[in-house]
Amino acid sequence: MSEFLAQPPVPATIDLLVVGGGINGAGIARDAAGRKLSVVLVEQDDLAAHTSSASTKLIHGGLRYLEQYRFKLVRKSLRERAVLLRVAPHIIWPMRFVLPHDAHLHPAWFIRLGLFLYDHLAPRGALPASRLIRLVRHPAGAPLQSSYRLAFEYSDAWVDDARLVVLNAVDAAERGAHVLTRTRCVSARRQPGGWQVVLEGVDGQQTTLTARALVNATGPWAGQFLRHAVGSTDAPQTRLIRGSHIIVARQFEHEFAYIFQTTDDRIVFAIPYEQDYTLIGTTEVDVGAEPVPAAISTAEVAYLCTLANRYFAKSLAPRDVLATYSGLRPLLANHTTDASKVTRDYSLVVNAEGAPLLSVFSGKITTYRRLAEEAVDRLQAALGTKIDGLGSGWTRDQPLPGGDMPQADFARYSAAARQQHGWLPEDLCLRYVRAYGTRVAVLLGDASSVEQLGAEVLPGLYEREIRYLLQHEFARSAADILWRRSKLGLPLGAEAAVLLEAWLREHTGGRPAPG
Numbered sequence: 001m002s003e004f005l006a007q008p009p010v011p012a013t014i015d016l017l018v019v020g021g022g023i024n025g026a027g028i029a030r031d032a033a034g035r036k037l038s039v040v041l042v043e044q045d046d047l048a049a050h051t052s053s054a055s056t057k058l059i060h061g062g063l064r065y066l067e068q069y070r071f072k073l074v075r076k077s078l079r080e081r082a083v084l085l086r087v088a089p090h091i092i093w094p095m096r097f098v099l100p101h102d103a104h105l106h107p108a109w110f111i112r113l114g115l116f117l118y119d120h121l122a123p124r125g126a127l128p129a130s131r132l133i134r135l136v137r138h139p140a141g142a143p144l145q146s147s148y149r150l151a152f153e154y155s156d157a158w159v160d161d162a163r164l165v166v167l168n169a170v171d172a173a174e175r176g177a178h179v180l181t182r183t184r185c186v187s188a189r190r191q192p193g194g195w196q197v198v199l200e201g202v203d204g205q206q207t208t209l210t211a212r213a214l215v216n217a218t219g220p221w222a223g224q225f226l227r228h229a230v231g232s233t234d235a236p237q238t239r240l241i242r243g244s245h246i247i248v249a250r251q252f253e254h255e256f257a258y259i260f261q262t263t264d265d266r267i268v269f270a271i272p273y274e275q276d277y278t279l280i281g282t283t284e285v286d287v288g289a290e291p292v293p294a295a296i297s298t299a300e301v302a303y304l305c306t307l308a309n310r311y312f313a314k315s316l317a318p319r320d321v322l323a324t325y326s327g328l329r330p331l332l333a334n335h336t337t338d339a340s341k342v343t344r345d346y347s348l349v350v351n352a353e354g355a356p357l358l359s360v361f362s363g364k365i366t367t368y369r370r371l372a373e374e375a376v377d378r379l380q381a382a383l384g385t386k387i388d389g390l391g392s393g394w395t396r397d398q399p400l401p402g403g404d405m406p407q408a409d410f411a412r413y414s415a416a417a418r419q420q421h422g423w424l425p426e427d428l429c430l431r432y433v434r435a436y437g438t439r440v441a442v443l444l445g446d447a448s449s450v451e452q453l454g455a456e457v458l459p460g461l462y463e464r465e466i467r468y469l470l471q472h473e474f475a476r477s478a479a480d481i482l483w484r485r486s487k488l489g490l491p492l493g494a495e496a497a498v499l500l501e502a503w504l505r506e507h508t509g510g511r512p513a514p515g
Contacts, residue, residue: 003467003470003471003507003508003509004470004471004476004508005470005471005472005473005474007173007178007179007180008178010040010178010180010207010209011038011209012209012210013193013194013209013210013211013212014038014039014040014209014210014211014212015032015037015038015039015211015212015213015383015385016029016032016037016038016039016040016211016212016213016214016215016379017039017040017042017185017188017195017197017209017211017213017214017215018032018039018040018041018042018215018217019042019185019188019214019215019216019217019218019225019229020042020043020215020216020217020218020219020221020360021041021042021043021045021046021047021048021049021165021169021179021181022043022047022048022050022051022052022165022217022219023048023052023161023164023165023168023365023368024217024219024346024360024363024368024371024372024375025041025043025215025217025218025360026041026047026048026165026166026168026169026172027168027368027369027371027372027395028215028217028360028371028372028375028376029041029168029169029172029177029179030168030169030171030172030175030177030372030395031369031372031373031375031376031394031395032172032177032376032379033171033172033173033175033176033177034175034389034390034394034395034398035376035380035388035389035390035391035392035394036176036388036389036390037376037380037385037389038176039172039176039177039178040177040178040180040209040211041169041172041177041178041179041180042180042183042184042185042199043179043180043181043182043183044182044183044184044185045181045182046181046182046474046475046476046477046479046480046484047162047165047166047169047179047181047474047484048161048162048165048166048484049484050219050220050294050327050328051219051220051327051328051329051330052161052162052164052165052219052327052365053161053162053165053325053327053483053484054243054245054294054325054326054327055159055161055243055327055365056243056245056269056271056279056281056282057158057159057160057161057271057279058095058156058157058158058159058269058271058366059080059081059084059085059092059156059157059158059159059365059366060077060081060156060157060366061074061075061077061078061081061118061121061122061156061366062074062077062364062366063114063115063118063154063259063267064266064267066114066117066118067114070345071117071121073345074117074118074121075121076367076370077364077366077367078118078121078122078123078126079122079123080366080367080369080370081122081126081127081156081157081366082122082123082126083369083396084157084159084366084369085126085157085408086399086408087395087396087397087398087399087400087403087408088159088164088167088399088400088402088403088437089403089405089408089409089410089413089437090402090403090405090410090413090433090434090435090436090437090438091159091160091163091164091167091400091402091403091434091435091437092157092158092159092160092164093157093158093410094127094155094156094157094158095155095156095157095158095255095256095257095271096128096153096154096155096255096256096257097153097154097155097156097256097257097258097259097269098133098138098140098151098152098153098256098257098258098259099111099151099152099153099154099258099259099260099261100135100144100148100150100151100258100260100311101148101149101150101151101152102148102261105261105263106261108132108150111152112132112152115130115152115154116130118130118154119154127155127156127157128155129154129155130152130153130154130155131152131153131154132150132151132152132153133150133151133152133153134149134150135148135149135150135151136149138151138153139253139254139256140153140252140254140256140258142252142254143251143252143312143313143314144311144312144313145311145312145313146313148311153256158257158271159365160434160435161365162483162484162485163435163484163485164365164368164400166473166474166484166485167400167401167402167403168400169474170401170472170473170474171400171401174401175389179474180199180201181474181476182201182202182476183199183200183201183202184199184200185197185198185199185225185229186198186199186200186206186229187229187230187231188211188214188229188230189230189231190354190355191210191355193210193212193355194210194211194212194213194355195210195211195212195213195214195355195357196208196209196210197209197210197211197214211355212355212356212383213355213356213357213358213379213382213383214230214355214356214357214358215357215358215359215360215375215379216230216357216358216359216360217360219328219330219360220240220291220328220329220330221291222238222330222359222360222361223238223289223290224290224291226359230357232351232357234351236332236347236349236361237289237332238289238330238331238332238361238362239286239288239289239330239331239332240286240287240288240289240290240291240292240328240329240330240331241284241285241286241287241328241329241331242283242284242285242286242287242294242326242327242328242329243281243282243283243284243285243326243327243328243329244281244282244283244285244294244296244297244300244301244304244324244325244326245279245280245281245282245296245304245324245325245326246279246280246281246296246301246304246305246321246323246324247273247277247278247279247280247321247322247323247324247325247490248277248278248280248316248320248321248322249276249277249278249320249322250272250275250276250277250278251270251278251308251312251314251316252272252278255272256272257269257270257271257272258270258271258311260307260308260310260311262307266284268280268281268282268304268307268308269281269282270308270311270312274487274490274491276491277322277490280304280307280308281304283296283300283303283304285297285300287328291328292328294326294327294328295326296324296325296326298318301318301321301324302318305317305318305320305321322490323490330361330362331362332347332361332362345362345363345364345367346360346361346362346363346364346367346371347360347361347362348360348361348371348374348375348378349361350378350379350382352382356379356382356383358375358378358379358382360375369395369396372395373392373393373395376392377392380392401437401439402436402437402438402439402440403437403438404437404438405437405438410433413433413437413438414430414433414434417429417432417433417440418430418433421440421444423448423449423450424450425450428460431460431486432444432465435485435486439472442468442472443464443465443468444464445464447464450462452464453465454467457499457500457503458488458492458496458499458500459492460488460492461481461486461488461492461500463507466481466500466503466504469481469485470508473485477501477504478496478497478498478500478501478504479497481500482496482497482500
């Protein structure tokens with residue numbers, strides 16, 4: 001018998017079909033389901049399988065956008081940072097960043113002014129303000145070259161990006177949406193009663209339904225979807241930017257992150273990652289208008305290592321890179337040739353000549369919730385749909401699954417969980433609470449010993465957690481579990497995926513979907 005999440009049959013007629021299971025699609029599906037619209041979300045691969053799991057994993061205002069005078073985007077992003085810290089404290093948490101001062105790039109007064117604006121564009125008291133630090137007296141100074149004497153410290157936040165997508169989809173499903181992974185939207189054609197849509201599962205079986213409105217949230221594939229599935233060429237011109245990251249062994253022991261300036265007017269982050277690693281990125285390579293497989297180039301690896309060596313005392317070489325990941329970001333085209341200056345703000349394009357079609361272009365993970373709210377507002381206006389459920393803006397206050405802890409105080413909740421589940425190894429308990437928040441209670445159920453978690457299929461990965469992910473979080477394959485629902489694929493290595501796939505074949509009543 002299959003262990004995969006079971007959902008009721010999809011109705012023949014629905015209010016909204018959302019195509020694309022990245023952060024924007026999942027966010028729109030959640031918001032719409034909370035307003036009692038009937039929603040189907042389809043994704044041809046796994047949730048967050050592409051761009052939304054390839055970010056720098058930051059919830060931030062975009063400090064560098066101040067230099068480009070994009071104050072509105074920074075303000076909007078900083079307001080969303082405060083909201084997301086409140087509704088998902090288990091997967092989003094504050095982080096302090098250190099910007100070493102390089103007088104050859106910007107004078108100190110210029111950076112002070114930028115950080116002053118950054119502090120004051122944010123909601124008052126949300127996070128500690130920026131400050132000037134002397135690196136000889138600060139923990140962040142030890143790994144840096146001795147020539148860096150002054151730095152600036154400021155606040156932003158970290159996010160588990162793939163889990164943010166999954167939790168939005170989980171909440172959408174719990175509010176009545178149908179979430180169909182490994183399902184492709186083959187075609188969508190306008191009819192008098194709405195969109196006639198053909199969906200195709202991984203087994204090749206097709207389903208036809210009617211949707212009153214259609215959302216194109218396919219990210220880098222937005223143009224292709226419009227041309228091939230919808231049969232339209234009416235789309236804004238986009239540019240696809242490849243952002244790549246490298247993962248190396250931990251380069252410093254403290255919990256601060258770094259933001260490094262570059263001589264080509266970009267920035268690169270070096271961030272503590274999964275206890276034992278440092279994440280360095282991102283690059284920005286213009287790859288044109290058509291999506292291509294996203295993979296880091298040797299030039300990008302060299303670029304990131306060279307930039308890190310400009311600041312760190314310990315030298316990094318390409319041979320030190322343990323893992324990499326890359327993603328394509330769809331940005332609205334403008335007249336600039338510099339990829340770093342193409343706007344990250346989103347654009348919602350509604351075609352209401354008949355059944356509404358809303359296409360999402362550009363955007364950043366920090367503002368996904370606001371994007372989703374505006375998208376559903378516009379769809380409701382186009383459809384003339386009465387709000388029977390929660391009203392516009394409801395996602396500002398409703399926690400994501402697992403985030404409903406008192407005062408959004410993760411530290412207090414984590415301490416209580418460690419005390420309550422004292423039989424769990426401390427590092428495993430912390431990982432569970434970080435990933436699942438208050439849903440740890442659902443994961444553990446009546447277990448009161450490690451033995452009751454079932455077989456340890458891989459080091460630190462027990463049968464009970466695997467079954468939870470299959471039954472509650474739309475996981476289907478080893479890659480879903482090891483790379484997107486957890487980050488265990490990094491320390492466990494490639495062989496872990498082979499072993500887990502074998503276990504899934506044996507215990508789930510059939511071969512899981514490809515990762």
